[in-house]
Amino acid sequence: FFSTTCNMIPVKNLTEAQALDAADGVIDGKFYGQAIQGLGPNGQPLGQGPGSQAPGSKPAAPGWTPPSSSAPTSVPPSAPPSAPPKTFSAGAGAGGGGVVNDAPGLPQWSGSNVRPLEASMVSELRKFNITEAAQSSVTNAVKLLNDLGEAWQNDYAIIFSKQSHTWWMLAREGAVLDLNSAVEAHKKITPGSAKSNATKDKKSKEERKKFPLEKRLCQGIVGQRGAIASTSQQIRRKENGWHSTDHPLVFLFLGSSGIGKTELAKQIAKYVHEDDKDGFIRLDMSEYQSQHEVSKFIGAPPGYQGYDDGGQLTKKLKRCPGAVVLFDEVEKAHPDILTCLLATFDEGRLTDGKGETIECCDATFVMTSNLAQKEIADEAVRVRAKLSKAGQTETETAREIISPEYAQKVIMPILKGHFKRDEFLGRINEILFFLPFTEEQKMHLANREIDKWSKIAKKRHNMEIQWSTDVEEFVVKAYDPRFGVRSIQHEVGRQVVSRLAAAHEEDKIGEGDTIILGIRENEVVLRMGAKKS
Template sequence: MLWDKLTKPFIRIISLQNNTIERLINFSKPKIIAEGYSGVCGAGSSGHRWMVTSTAINEYLLRSSYMGCRHHYLHFLKTLGDKDWRKSKWKERGPPMSVAVVTAFCWELNREQKINEREFLLAAMEFLKKGVDVNCCHPYGWTALHAAAINARSKAVKFLLDNGADPNLPDNFSSIFQVARENRTSPISVEVIREGEFSTRLNHNQMFRGCTALHYAVLADDQESVQSLLDAGANPMVVNEYRFKPEDYSRDIGMRTMMQKHSEKYLAKEKRKEMEERRKFPLEQRIKQRIIGQEGAITTVCGAIRRKENGWYDEEHPLVFLFLGSSGIGKTELAKQIAEYLHKGKKSSFIRIDMSEYQQKHEVAKFIGSPPGYVGHEDGGQLTKRLKAYPNAVVLFDEVEKAHPDVLTILLQLFDEGRLTDGKGKTIECKDAIFIMTSNLASDEIAEYGMQLRAEADKITQQRYEGEPQDLEITETITISRRFKEHIIRPILKNHFQRDEFLGRINEIVYFVPFSRLELLKLVRIELDKWSKQAREKHSIELKWDPMVLDVLADGYNVYYGARSIKHEVERRLVNQLAMAYESGLITPGCTVFVYTDVPTSEADKAKLQDSPSPIKIRVKTEGTDSFTDVDPSEHLKQSAGK
């Protein structure tokens, strides 16, 4: 299509002359005699602007000048449009010709060039037998499958797919300028390599990152390659950097119809596959692998997501959640896991906005974009710009209680109608998005109420837990009473937000309660496992511990700071000792460190430790020995300072 648009005017002009374009482009010799102006092509001239009696252009120069010819189409067409050649003083010389002639010759030479595919396939087979990865990328980002697809080599496409080529692997080539910067070379050299080793059909100044072999096969109008790719599992719904699907590049009606049918089949297949996966591995189980505790919160959120996935929800309004609870208790992590599950780990599918940045009235412009005439109008808003790119994203409004009331007015429209108008006046539809607000409102009340629930849970725990963490998988389901929600939490929310219509548009208010005893023990174990891994990988030190250490460290839990208090407790009481011992040379690479605690047995010892936690101690077994030795890094440091 591009070729037709740009060369038809030249072909019409050339047809007026004695020599036709067919005669000029079908020379079998490596030289061509072109009448007319050839300076535009860089092929040489006799000094006259319009007329050259004859110009010898060898085949090599034609090949290397092809890109230049192609770039000069638009410039030359513009010249003809601005100033007709018939009005020039050189009109008696006739129309300029060689731009079209040379370009046509280059195009025909490129198109007619034959490649012995049998020899190529045999050579490729030899490389694959030697262990060459069929999916290996060119230094500039593309694979052999991409090159075969864009050049319409259907046999090569089929061969590569049969030998394990990934049909959904994206091209990492961005643009010649960006690739040149990344590889510290010149754009011209990148362009030459892209032309010579990939294809001459594309405008290499454009972005191609994210294009798959299916994008290129559709662009080349090669139905045989497209069919092979689809049969091999190519995703017809995948989008590139510009969010274009392969179907968007189809120019032929037959190709477009073919892609639409396969897209429908692919979506139906993926929907059945996802439904089967949800039956075998429910969402609750997936999230519990990443989040400790919060049974009630996970159940509430997963129930709403399940309604949405199976079509049992109001399609005219987005899902809206409000997560309440103290800091460090899993609110943000649950939002991340929802985005991870729904969008298969795509980073752009999770939008996090810190509402503490929107405390002033004028900062509403950052949210939706500045109005016309103001600085930043062309940049767009932080929310609208990202929602436009991903309208079904999971959006997290962190610490929503800190935002200015005018921002809440915008959220009111967003939650009610599922759409938002940016500073440019464009409406963004996002009814399929999921909006999650987190807040520390009523966190003290929830924490105090949670302590009561925790005490009740501990009574249940004591019936099956007798001092040793034998089963850390047992958790107690804590239920927030309706009375607590209606008489304590809701008045606090209403007093802050000052509007019932805002609270009325929230589908679910989710409560995050303090951790139970068994959940705290599990948090401590996860933290110790993390430090054990770091000691092994960075210092070649094995770190082990007594089970009673878990109990002692779990006592450092602060209900107002959540899991962060456990993290800080482990760092203060254990990691500080390890760092001090390492610096003093008490522990060295190759040794084993055993962490333990002295549990008081007598009443006198218990009375001494009543107001202070049990001490955490370490023993060291050096490489080549069989026994552990007690070490005290603090005492060793004092002795060293005394000397």
């Protein structure tokens, strides 16, 4: 098969080596005029010149004659008239080996049922895009599709070829190579039916009923019941097909540092993608404060330094289009970055510097910000004091602590003043408020941190650590709202872990020992318990 964007010449009589000669003669642009006449680089008919046969391929069929220069030509309807000539060879490797279809129940793919595709139509067929998987090679695409067999149920695929710098549409043998037919087939794809890197095995309804998402998330997060409940509701809608398939899920987490915003994003990724590391993408937006760093975000355009490196976001989304993406401290990003995000949130796709479109409607985007942290904390303290005075129990629903009226009157003006774009805020599914920890929650955090190190001591050194609530209360005194849970973690490290390490170094404690933590003269002290047998 041999094609150009200006001329389409049927060459079904060519042997594989002759077709390869045609492609090789045109790749560098030197022999285009000869190739369209069926002549190779040496001026002789394709496949008959010295070195014109690929290793292992058959010689030219006797009686074969090159196509006449007056052979009828056709102009693909999707190709721009001004496009430069492009050619490629597909369907066989250099060694002459064919492709075996592993799905005998489905027609196979070959290089004889392809056509150029206008870049403007790529978005209409985005779920057919296999550019990344096929490494931007039409030849690889044909082999990949045959190798996939029944795993690729679609009759069409599209790919951007680096060799010809052109988009191509491939159709399964027997399928109509028609753009309208491909668009109609694309519309019939149900969410999740196209091949993606998202986790294939979804949690069963029975499992979700036994262990609801709220309980799963609460295992790793202290407090923040309102944020957890709202997040779980949105994910549950998505799991059961009660969400928009045209847009990704977008959250904005607001609150001070160290109170669970990042951790909740991690827990969501763990639930959705389990142990798949590609399922969680974290980007520190403080690294994208300048306008020129937009190229680092989505990739540099052609001709600019870093073009081949790709963007930090786009190259990761290609690996897992359904990932949970965390934009940490989004308020620090340059406005041009927010423009990119707005388009992504609105259309569910992102175009990189190479012009390739990444479909990300299945992704979950989480932005965190410290904006309005003082206003959120002050209102939480005020409402909690009011509830306590009235003898009411705090349940921490989002509406109970931060009312919609307060959010609209106080918090939203702060967000609008910073982002300066109502449409950006309007594309967010949920704006969630993370509240400062209560005294009870701080004690829980201290207990959990000491317990973590107790388990480490047991596992690594066969030591047992015991402590009372006095130690937890002492550690909680070091709590700093500016650093949240990190201030408790640091205090446990200074007061507990450092003393255990020093005692171990001096052989005061060792394997099989029981160490009891206590407080004396305003510091943590260690004493020995009964030695383990």
